[in-house]
Amino acid sequence: MAATVIDGKAFAAKVRERVKAHVTRLVEEHGVMPGLAVVLVGENPASEVYVRSKGKATREAGMKSVEHKLDAATSEADLLALIGELNRDETIHGILVQLPVPDHIDADKVLAAIDPAKDVDGFHISNVGLLGTGQKAMVPCTPLGCLMMLREELGSLSGMEAVVIGRSNIVGKPMAQLLLKDSCTVTIAHSRTRDLPGVVRRADIVVAAVGRPNMVTSEWIKPGATVIDVGINRIEKPEGGTRLVGDVDYEDVAKVAGAITPVPGGVGPMTIACLLANTVTACCRKLGLAEPEGLTA
Numbered sequence: 001m002a003a004t005v006i007d008g009k010a011f012a013a014k015v016r017e018r019v020k021a022h023v024t025r026l027v028e029e030h031g032v033m034p035g036l037a038v039v040l041v042g043e044n045p046a047s048e049v050y051v052r053s054k055g056k057a058t059r060e061a062g063m064k065s066v067e068h069k070l071d072a073a074t075s076e077a078d079l080l081a082l083i084g085e086l087n088r089d090e091t092i093h094g095i096l097v098q099l100p101v102p103d104h105i106d107a108d109k110v111l112a113a114i115d116p117a118k119d120v121d122g123f124h125i126s127n128v129g130l131l132g133t134g135q136k137a138m139v140p141c142t143p144l145g146c147l148m149m150l151r152e153e154l155g156s157l158s159g160m161e162a163v164v165i166g167r168s169n170i171v172g173k174p175m176a177q178l179l180l181k182d183s184c185t186v187t188i189a190h191s192r193t194r195d196l197p198g199v200v201r202r203a204d205i206v207v208a209a210v211g212r213p214n215m216v217t218s219e220w221i222k223p224g225a226t227v228i229d230v231g232i233n234r235i236e237k238p239e240g241g242t243r244l245v246g247d248v249d250y251e252d253v254a255k256v257a258g259a260i261t262p263v264p265g266g267v268g269p270m271t272i273a274c275l276l277a278n279t280v281t282a283c284c285r286k287l288g289l290a291e292p293e294g295l296t297a
């Protein structure tokens with residue numbers, strides 16, 4: 001039986017509707033419009049596309065969107081000064097510094113400078129620690145989007161075997177924390193894992209976040225498993241031009257999986273929806289309101 005396709009684009013549209021409803025309520029009942037500031041340092045065509053679509057989504061949700069495009073030669077001190085200003089700006093509830101930053105800037109230092117309450121990426125060590133200890137954190141957007149899709153597809157995740165492939169701070173590690181919080185038995189596998197296919201074959205839930213095009217194939221997948229593909233790899237087409245593929249060999253894996261996310265149209269759109277969701281969450285917390293329904297982990 002062919003796998004169910006998890007339509008991330010359609011689900012993201014639903015999440016964005018929810019975001020919009022919360023924004024309307026914040027504006028009408030509290031006179032506050034959530035604001036998101038995105039900071040981009042240097043020129044990177046892929047980043048610029050992403051920043052533009054984020055700005056558009058932010059405005060469509062009825063929120064304030066601010067973009068700061070800084071020259072590639074911007075000093076670390078100048079970037080830190082801008083973050084300080086955004087931290088103090090009452091109209092800004094979320095701050096995102098697009099990664100990667102140029103080599104002469106220390107990314108860890110920059111992330112540490114963001115007010116943890118405005119850290120909508122969830123990359124500040126305070127938020128990492130809060131998530132790891134089961135406290136109220138800002139949760140990284142991509143893992144949050146993956147979790148929302150898994151819950152939507154599977155209902156309760158309790159007791160399931162989950163294997164996360166990839167140990168990055170932005171996806172693998174926080175994804176594992178969220179799955180653990182939902183009572184999965186969690187394995188983080190990576191490039192040094194012995195018998196990676198054998199480890200992945202145990203999984204009811206597979207989250208692939210390695211950055212290697214089409215790495216995961218059907219022999220790795222337990223029949224009926226749910227497969228979330230976080231990879232976004234641009235590869236050359238034989239006939240010229242490029243196309244986006246994930247870390248999962250979609251056509252192949254779809255033959256055995258129970259459900260699978262496509263690339264594009266899977267995790268990517270959910271990441272943007274969750275960025276908006278996190279901005280609303282940050283705004284609600286600042287105002288001392290209840291957690292916005294359907295937008296948090």
Ligand SMILES: Nc1nc(=O)c2c([nH]1)NC[C@@H]1CN(c3ccc(C(=O)N[C@@H](CCC(=O)O)C(=O)O)cc3)C=[N+]21
Nearest residue numbers: 050096097098099100121264265266267268269271272
């Ligand atoms: N501080 C920070 N936070 C981030 O969240 C962050 C970042 N830096 N740096 C870059 C990556 C990349 N990223 C994407 C989000 C959505 C799509 C997305 O929506 N992709 C579409 C396809 C877009 C296309 O066709 O090119 C899809 O998957 O359907 C892609 C990439 C967030 N990132």
